Amino acid sequence: MALILHITSRSHWQKAQQYGVYLAGSLEIEGFIHCSTPAQVVATANRFFRGQAGLVLLCIESDRVQSEIRYEAVNGELFPHLYGALNLDAVTQAIDFEPNADGNFTLPSVLQRILQELGEDINL
16 A cells, blocks of 8 residues: 545535545546655645645545556656546545645644554655
């Protein structure tokens, strides 16, 4: 099992829970849902979400995802992309993901603990 992460707004996640499935806007536009590995998520957040409040990190167990996951090269790194809807039972936790006072993000302590429990060594 690999843990992958997706950044979304708290309101979008709440809507997904009402509908029973998560659909990102990128799925319709680009054909997939953008995700990151734990080692990539802070850089992704700082690049695309700097200063945005009201976000959550969806912790996704890759083995539970019903849609196809492809790791594809973006700027020399392999990022996980979901080619289809995200089934909610693959999401093990939604973690509040707020920027620091300077607008930048850091890895939430609760996610650090999850990664330690999984035995994933991540130095950020």
